[in-house]
Amino acid sequence: xxxxxxxxxxxxxxxxxxxxxxxxLAQLLNESDLAELEVEKGDLRIRVARYSSAAPQIQHYAAAxxxxxxAPAAAAAxxxxxxxxxASSENVLKSPMVGTAFRRPSPDAKAFVEIGSVVKAxxxxxxxEAMKTFNxxxxxxxxxxxxxxxxxxxxxxxxxxxxxxx
Amino acid sequence: xxxxxxxxxxxxxxxxxxxxxxxxxxxxxxxxxxxIMARSQTSGRGxxxxxxxxxxxxxxxxxxxxxxxxxxSIAQLGFVxxxxxxxxxxxxxxxxxxxxKWPNDLVVGGGVKLSGLLLEAVSTPRGRAVALGFGINCxxxxxxxxxxxxxxxxxxxxHIPAETLLVPxxxxxxxxxxxxxxxxxxxxxxxxxxxxxxxxxQIIKVRRHADVLSGIFEGLDxxxxxxxxxxxxxxxxxxxxxxxx
Numbered sequence: 001x002x003x004x005x006x007x008x009x010x011x012x013x014x015x016x017x018x019x020x021x022x023x024x025l026a027q028l029l030n031e032s033d034l035a036e037l038e039v040e041k042g043d044l045r046i047r048v049a050r051y052s053s054a055a056p057q058i059q060h061y062a063a064a065x066x067x068x069x070x071a072p073a074a075a076a077a078x079x080x081x082x083x084x085x086x087a088s089s090e091n092v093l094k095s096p097m098v099g100t101a102f103r104r105p106s107p108d109a110k111a112f113v114e115i116g117s118v119v120k121a122x123x124x125x126x127x128x129e130a131m132k133t134f135n136x137x138x139x140x141x142x143x144x145x146x147x148x149x150x151x152x153x154x155x156x157x158x159x160x161x162x163x164x165x166x
Numbered sequence: 167x168x169x170x171x172x173x174x175x176x177x178x179x180x181x182x183x184x185x186x187x188x189x190x191x192x193x194x195x196x197x198x199x200x201x202i203m204a205r206s207q208t209s210g211r212g213x214x215x216x217x218x219x220x221x222x223x224x225x226x227x228x229x230x231x232x233x234x235x236x237x238x239s240i241a242q243l244g245f246v247x248x249x250x251x252x253x254x255x256x257x258x259x260x261x262x263x264x265x266x267k268w269p270n271d272l273v274v275g276g277g278v279k280l281s282g283l284l285l286e287a288v289s290t291p292r293g294r295a296v297a298l299g300f301g302i303n304c305x306x307x308x309x310x311x312x313x314x315x316x317x318x319x320x321x322x323x324x325h326i327p328a329e330t331l332l333v334p335x336x337x338x339x340x341x342x343x344x345x346x347x348x349x350x351x352x353x354x355x356x357x358x359x360x361x362x363x364x365x366x367x368q369i370i371k372v373r374r375h376a377d378v379l380s381g382i383f384e385g386l387d388x389x390x391x392x393x394x395x396x397x398x399x400x401x402x403x404x405x406x407x408x409x410x411x
Contacts, residue, residue, distance in 0.1 A: 096237055100375070100405045106215020122289070129405065130241035131269045131390055132213060133285040133296075153375045155404060158238075 088166075093140050095160045099130035101150040117145045119165060126150075126162055141165055167329070173336040175201040175227075177329070182209045184228040185284055185299040192230055192288060192295035201332065203227035210301065212282050223305025224317070225328040228284075229298045229339070239349025240296065244270045244285055245359050245390050246346045247298055250338035251281060252362045255302065257334050259322040265364035268383075268392045268408045272302070273364055274321060277410030278314040280307075300335070304328045313409070353388070360385050365410045370394070374406040 095101070103111040103126060113125045119139040126137040147164040150156055169175060181187055181204035188202050203226065210220035220226050234243055248270030255272055256264050264280070267273045272281040284299035304326050307315035318326050342358075345351050360366060363385070370383045372394060381396040392403040 097241075098404065099241070102214070109215060131244055131404070132283070133241045133244050133287065134213075135237070135240065135287045136289065138289055155375070 090141070091143070091146075091164045091166045092161045093125070093137070093163050093165060095128055095156045095158060095162050096137070097128055097130055097135065098158050099128040099135070099156060101152070101154050101156045101162065102127040102129060102134075103148070103150070103152050107152070113145045113148070113163070115145055115148060119143065119145060125165075128156060137162065139165055167333060169201075169333060169336045170340045172199045173201065173229075173340070174199065175203055175332060178202070178204045180204060180206045180208060181226075183207055183211055184226050185211065185286065185297050188228040188230045188297040188299070189286065189288060189295075192232075192290045192292070192297065195291055196230060198230055198232040198292075198295075200230045201227050201336070202230075203329070203332065205328070212284055212301070218282060218284075218301050219308040220301070221306055223328065225300060225302035225304055225331050227300055227332065229300075231296045231298060232290075233293045234296055234343070235346075235348040237294075239352065240287060240294075242346065242349055242352050242355065242390050243296065243298065244283060245352075245355050245386075246342045247283055247285070247300075247339065248272075249355060249358045249362060250335060250342045251283070251300065251302070253338040253342075254331055254334035255280070255318065257338075258326060258331055259318050261318075261321055263321075264362075266359060266362045267364050267410060268386075269390065273410070274316055276314070277364065277408075278316045279303075280316055280318065280321075302328070302331060304331070352390070356386050356388070356390065369411050371409040371411060372403055372406040373409065374403065379403075379406075380411075 105112075105127070113119060119125060119142065121139055121142045123139045124136045125139050125145070128135050128137055143165040145163055146166045149161045149163055156162065167175065181202070184202045184204050184207065188200070191200065191202070204220075205226075206222045207218070207220035207226050210218035210226060212218040234240065248266050251270070251272055252264055252266055256262070261274075263274055265273050267277055267279075270283045271279055273279055281300065281302045284301075285296060287294055287296045289295075303315060303317035305317060305319050305328070307317040309315070342355060346355050363383075365383050366385060368383060369380060372379045372392065379394055379396055379401060381394040381401065384393040384395050384400065387393055387402055392406070392408070394401045394403055
């Protein structure tokens, strides 16, 4: 059974999040046909949403975020060290949707881009297929592809890193 | 041919691919709800560049739509199109044994395939465009594929000209897109799809990227993913090829 993760809550810092309420909402979501549920009570707003059960893919996405957060600390410890190339999140092209990634239009065709390809913002660099609907993914910036993070046929989650363009 | 407004059509004797023609029109800023139809195609294509054999006599047409739904709901369009195709093909053929196979194939008994849909979303100067391509076997069906195929003429026992499908298909798409409400009404589309589904609550096989699963087909989840009961576990399937047993 898929789990209703992640649950996000927006609340003032002074107010503790009611974990029982989150749990109840998650249960409600599981018992219903809804994709997401949002409640507001005073200043507290809680939204629980249903995502794919492909947990490893979520971890993949989560791995990208801390890199950005720890960058200042790393820089303080070793100011002379060059920033790791994958650290800058604005270089990372993320998936706008859940689906399956394809790097080429057909299995025997050339990939849209390879590491080292120079792209312009708006160039087609990937396809994400969601339930047989193919969506073109465009380069979010101009630059050189320095890393590709997905293979043909790989499931991707919303927000998952697809490639790095620097 | 009187299509419901705002649908319109351009019919060609032969084209490379109706889908490619729609995509290139979209990039040139053509207005939406345009059907490009061909009596035959020289490079008809299906998913992932697979060849779609396109001899004269069958239905080959692609529809241009702009921004039919927000990005997170756009994949539901395949189910809207599947239900519309089911209704149009049932109406024109009089057949009562047509079914849908996940996510949007029209089939008869045991998964014998009658159609294929191809949906592609691209960015254009007018916004996100979606090409919605239909290949429907009317007069002939291709042989030598990994699945069985049939055509409407053989099943109905009479000649159904491909062009006669265009009006009921446009009408049904118009109706179901309004029900869908850009994703807000997907629960109703999902219900309609499941009423038309083949092998609901029966065993099916799903070939995924890395494995093949057998289980009871429990229906669609709230976003259209396939629910497969494998023993005690319910598996949610986002991508895969379904085989009816």
